[in-house]
Ligand SMILES: Nc1ncnc2c1ncn2[C@@H]1O[C@H](COP(=O)(O)OP(=O)(O)OP(=O)(O)O)[C@@H](O)[C@H]1O
């Protein structure tokens with residue numbers, strides 16, 4: 001069974017510590033790779049079992065504390081109070097850990113509300129001791145867990161009332177141990193009255209083809225998955241990142257924007273080879289610097305998003321470096337590659353060279369999967385007369401709402417800056433400057449590349465901005481086309497498209513630099529949004545865009561621009577000319593071949609992965 005299938009089982013590194021009364025460890029056991037399973041014992045109590053294939057260690061989950069602050073980094077500790085033992089788990093796939101802890105919390109609370117076995121039943125049960133894996137969380141478990149939590153938080157019954165005692169005990173337990181298992185509620189205490197503490201643990205649903213990619217990745221294959229814009233490649237990639245052990249997984253992308261979207265770093269930063277333009281010997285030397293080398297030595301799974309922009313020569317160099325550092329003749333030194341992108345989108349930066357060399361031209365040993373299900377309105381793959389007619393007609397689309405102007409997608413960076421500056425200048429009133437607080441000026445260049453927000457942000461009342469939300473670790477949620485005013489605190493107040501107004505506070509973005517160092521930028525999650533470059537927009541989904549394609553200079557550029565809008569109604573194309581939509585001939589040939597093979601591929605995938613999740 002794949003690690004990903006059972007929410008009550010985790011593969012990770014475990015340390016068990018037996019503590020004395022002062023909380024110091026008197027005995028310690030390390031399991032480099034163990035499976036941790038939630039189950040039940042003969043008394044139907046919840047048990048946590050650590051097993052490395054030799055002798056299992058089991059602990060009853062009755063009175064426990066949970067330390068889950070670093071769950072998003074794949075770490076947590078469960079302390080068993082009666083035994084005075086703690087189980088420290090690390091290097092857990094973060095998404096798996098989150099589901100595991102939620103399962104543990106719900107099952108534990110549901111068990112608390114159930115009747116204990118009587119003495120006779122216990123005696124009988126002793127005869128057939130066994131560990132039973134726990135059943136999946138059911139609706140009734142969630143209801144019981146919520147009922148328990150509601151009781152704990154219920155208003156006090158009058159003194160002397162029988163419920164008063166029960167409430168007081170439950171409350172006292174919470175006050176004494178603010179971080180007990182009940183705290184693994186995704187919803188904080190200040191929630192509105194009627195919201196439940198727990199809901200059924202549902203993973204965000206992957207489509208059937210997305211699930212098959214995830215399964216292939218979890219089975220250790222080298223995978224390249226592709227598909228048109230909006231087929232959910234980056235969405236799936238985030239899920240893959242959350243399903244692999246963090247210590248040996250590096251999530252990278254060819255551009256900073258794409259890297260921040262999946263909570264990763266740029267491929268260049270991971271590799272530590274500067275621009276990558278030096279000779280192979282120079283690059284190898286750079287990759288072996290003490291700050292960089294651990295990236296390579298610890299990497300077992302390398303994820304690269306927007307692979308279309310990675311130059312074949314660079315890819316080849318990385319492959320040789322990996323083999324050399326890992327001292328292995330296997331491709332990429334045995335590192336599992338997970339690549340994703342759409343080669344019909346922007347090509348590698350060619351810096352004056354005639355023809356960019358795409359890295360699919362040197363792929364080997366890759367399971368290639370073509371995603372077909374579009375999650376946004378897909379762009380037409382052919383510029384037929386009908387499509388041309390529709391795009392020409394879109395020039396008259398009235399997409400402005402509530403005084404909000406469509407975001408202009410520009411072919412050139414200078415146009416972006418000029419448009420945004422001019423629009424800001426045209427607004428009356430004083431401007432305010434917001435300066436970021438960076439953790440370490442030494443890493444300024446890296447922070448500037450990866451962080452979606454700049455060091456300086458100038459705003460005026462009426463400015464049109466896009467907001468970025470730090471979700472979970474540093475995944476991004478981007479919302480477009482909002483208007484700014486200022487609150488008494490001096491912070492910008494943003495009026496959202498849906499009518500809601502919110503004061504925006506600074507957020508902190510944390511990035512992993514080389515050598516395992518964490519660097520951060522604290523800044524308002526805002527950017528001017530009158531214009532954005534097509535290159536920066538690659539990978540984004542926008543609500544309301546205006547596109548001018550007159551100065552397109554690269555194959556794939558028009559396609560990227562035309563595939564950014566969530567819907568056709570949200571798009572206005574000025575001056576459309578079908579000639580600007582150009583695809584590279586090598587790429588077209590590659591995709592033609594791929595599409596032909598895809599039918600066979602899907603068939604063999606079904607054989608190779610008999611247990612597919614049934615997504616929508
Ligand atoms: N399984 C899914 N369920 C719900 N929404 C999804 C799913 N997969 C993708 N989406 C949504 O579809 C939109 C496009 O997804 P995403 O950005 O991952 O596409 P992409 O293939 O990476 O596109 P691009 O090639 O432009 O980078 C996003 O808003 C995403 O949240």
Ligand SMILES: [Mg+2]
Pocket residue numbers: 233234235538539540
């Ligand atoms: Mg993408």
